[in-house]
Amino acid sequence: MLGQKNRVIHERGIPIPITKKLSTHSKNIFETLDYDLNKNIFDPTNNSPPNDFLVKLKKRMEMFENFENIEISN
Secondary structure, three states, X not given: OOOOOOOOOOOOOOOOOOOOOOXXXXXXXXXXXXXXXXXXXXXXXXXXOOOHHHHHHHHHHHHHHHHHHHHHHO
């Protein structure tokens, strides 16, 4: 590594043209995917993949609530 010289490439690549115009359909898609910064509500479960742990936990909680309701009614 000490004996190797650094090699620098002084060639330019071919420029890639950048289009600035978007179709109205593309703009509408981007607008619907953007988050509204005026909202103060953030729900992490809204855009998260399914979580098996949380699904099982919710089922256990529902069972507990149902059991609790049965005891109260007796």
